[in-house]
Amino acid sequence: MITVVGCDGSPLSQEAMDRLQAASLVVGGRRHLESVRPPERARRIVLGDVPAALAEVDAAEGDVVVLASGDPAFFGILRALRGRGHAPEVLPAVSSVATAFARIGLPWDDAVVVSAHGRDPRTALNACRALPKVAVLTSPACGPGEIAARLAGWDRTLWVAERLGGPGERVVRRTPAEAAASDWADPNVVVVLDEDRLAAAARVHDQPAAPPDGWAHADDFYAHRAGMITKWEVRAVVLSRLRPTLGRLIWDVGAGSGSVGIECAEHHAAVIAIERDPAACELIRRNARSSGVRVVAGAAPEAYDGLPDPDAVFVGGGGLDALGGALARRPETVVATFAAVDRAAAARRLLADAAYEIEGVQLAASRFADLPGGSFRLEAQNPVFVLTGRSR
Template sequence: MTDRHRRPFRHRITVLGAGQAAAHAALVAGAGLVLGARRHLDAAGVPPERAVALGPLAPALDAVADALDDGAGPVVVLASGDPGFFGIVRALAERFGPEALDVRPGVSSVAEAFARVGLPWDDAVVVSAHGRDPRTALNVCRAHRKVAVLTAPGAGPAEIGAALAAVPGLRRRLLVAADLGADSERIEEVTPEQAAARDWPGVHVVLSLGPGAERPGAMRAVAGGADAAEGGWGLPEDAFEHRDSMVTKAEVRALALARLGPRLGELVWDVGAGSGSVAVECARLGAAVVAVEKAADGVQRVTANAAAHGLDVLVVHGAAPDALAELPEPDAVFVGGGGTDLPEIVAACAERARRTVVVTLAALDRIPAVRAALLAAGFTAEGVQLQSSRLAPLPGGVVRLAATNPVFVLWGNRLDPSSGDEQ
């Protein structure tokens, strides 16, 4: 859009993405205030008396407001890449209104990183760790095979590498792009272990790639690798390999998933996974998943079911609660089965879960102990008996109702200790 097509606003803030400062040197030179990272200000040769280096965002926005109020002249913001993509445009629009902004984006650093290595990125998940809980970025890398991470201190290549290296059997390679567009630009391919063992000065985009990520799939209609699960959820039992009907029934699984609320950026445990049907469905909905199963043949079934659905599910061979000790903190936990040690397992899961625990069991006698374990850990304790009858064919083209075994579904959400409300 040319200047003559831009609407005239009284207080314009011009936001220049990467590569735009040189193209608009006169605009930068005539600005009353120039806001940006120190490297951008230095590269543009902005005098100190007209420059505000970005650090904490609130004081920088206050400086912009003061400059506009004082009529000090145009305000220019120098940004990285596309400033509307996980960038400063959001904060500026919230403070000053979108009508005050004249945004001239550059190429996003994510697009540059994928371009450098010759990969399409319409099937990638992009996650930012700037000013956010790094667990989200780490769980996305665990769950998805093509991820770009906009890094931050405490969530850089070393931390990403350490998180991925800690997951046995998870196959990932990391492409670390540093200082894209600068003379010091470099791209290195490393293993998670190698990334974890190094210091990484500079500004980075990390591409986390799993097996097959370098092979473009079918042409996509919607960008982004975190598709909604095709075919819905609560899949039929024959969508999973299982033994002697030992699989969480679709109706029970659908309610359990509704209470678990698995989502992109979260980690779910499936404890006593059996066939892994709940683990697979949580992964289909975007969550990172750890399935814990004590039977060796069960481990094989969970692994096969995850592979059949094209998903990465970490399968841990061991018995809870001991097998849980070294696992990363979960957001939600599903506990299946109903042995005599069920209350102890639920207590161990509730101690670690950040948000929700869901338990399925068949024995009425064990409900009080499970509820007590949830309540003792600071959770709510709710539940239902779920019994369904499916239509089954009869001779003559008619149907009957075939009852399934009743199952109790209990769940709890962690209470906010400061308010008593659910988190």
């Protein structure tokens, strides 16, 4: 029998103690092995090299206890054990995330939990950039300092919870700059908050990643100047190509009213809107007040300096220089719109020279317009070329 026992610093239950006393093999982190003191006769394996430790569990005869932090079914060892064909019994403790929120005194039914442990941290970082309440399970390679440094430019507050349940427990509130300049003790959990958006939330029990309320909103959903907006028919196609989702970072270049970037943010992508016109930047901020879009004022491609690499880029303004600068950052997807045939052709050459797979379409929509007497006519919209490049 394999039993997975969660440890949160509290005394183990009698059931967990009984399983531990009966075990012939005990596997766990060094601090867990030291805190629970398995019987002398039991073989002990420090859980450093996880695949090697799991191989020992596979080959073990007799009862096995695996010690894990908090709730082993929550970003824990249970998934790996089940992936190897085991069906262990789990005796959980309180998860580190639940403990961290309890120490801070915040509800967390509207939080998203992500992990930067043993995986590419981009997804976790982009969740912190996109959403107002995120808990991050850290790793030595991506701890509070690294997370804070890569949130530069986003208005966030960090709570760092160190050594929860242990004698050195500490929970502190820091700005990203303060957290990036500090040293932190392992293990730790980081809670990242956008306090302005949390304070402005109209509904306190929303699910953290609920689907958006539609997409390709009507043009008058946004404040814009003299029709300078990516029309909803075009926006619907652009969104389908950008594929915004949680964990992705999207640049909206030449953002204008910000409509494309805002709708990407509604799909929980992290978004940077880049716009050179100061008046347009103010429009974007008004339109994006509850979406978490970061606005960068400046002309592309110079405004790209210092920004994190995007997963996808939409170029709605800024011309060929903006497109060429974006391609130099090698995003997975680039979508660009043009009204002029010659610019569309030149953009296609840029995408081809950068070894992107290309597709293109011309969109020419006509909208119903009312006439006297209850009839209607077709009102033609300006045709637009939509080019999409995907990295090979």
